[in-house]
Amino acid sequence: MTTQDLARVPGPVPGGRRRFAGAGQLPGRRRDRYPDQVSKPKKSQVMKPSTAAEKLDVYLPAMPREFQERLISREELDELQRNPPQWLVDLRRNGPHPRNVVAARLRISNSGLARGGITEPLTTAQIAALVADPPEWLARERETHAEVLREQRRLRERREGTGGATA
Known part of the structure; x- marks a missing residue:
């Protein structure tokens, strides 16, 4: 092969230096062509x-x-x-307060709130009235929620006590 033949072959010349300054650059582009590139201001x-x-x-x-x-x-x-x-x-x-706030103030889960028939947002006064004179469903849901929290705590302590491995 002559030098003229090598000039027509695409890609690097065997035994020669790389054609381009950086990997992945396109022919004819130089890294210093746009030295002061300005990024767009970030949108909020x-x-x-x-x-x-x-x-x-x-x-x-x-x-x-x-x-x-x-x-x-x-x-x-x-x-x-x-x-x-x-x-x-x-x-x-x-208030009126969203469901998660109502459930937290009553110390029950969101599901317990639904099981108790509470579907509308409640005001602080309505929540206080329920707490002052708890209906049977509220007492039952509080106990269920407390039991779930105890079980979650027990499982977390068991995981932490065994170095994160599950038994």
Whole structure:
């Protein structure tokens, strides 16, 4: 093969140096061609109002209309958590509360709440009335929930006690 024949062969020349400066580069492109590349400014992450309400532990339909009808940025959510406006303070204090908050305040599971027939959000006053005079289903669900928590704790201690291995 002559030198002219080698020039027509695609790829590296046998016994010669690599044709391109870096692996994976296309022919004719140099790494220093765009030395001052500018990345796009990062967009703020946004979330649906329902997600924001869940993170704030409040009932979405009880929130102001302007909050329910627009996307909420991560920065706005952080600001609401750091410095809650009066409407958020009142909503957290008085309710109505979402299911997870109602269940936690009654010390039962969400499933226990459903088994007890509670399907609507409750206010703080309604929760206090249930706690003051607990119906039979609430006492039963509290015991069931406490038993489940004890079993979870026992299993966790067993795992930790055996170095994480399961027996």
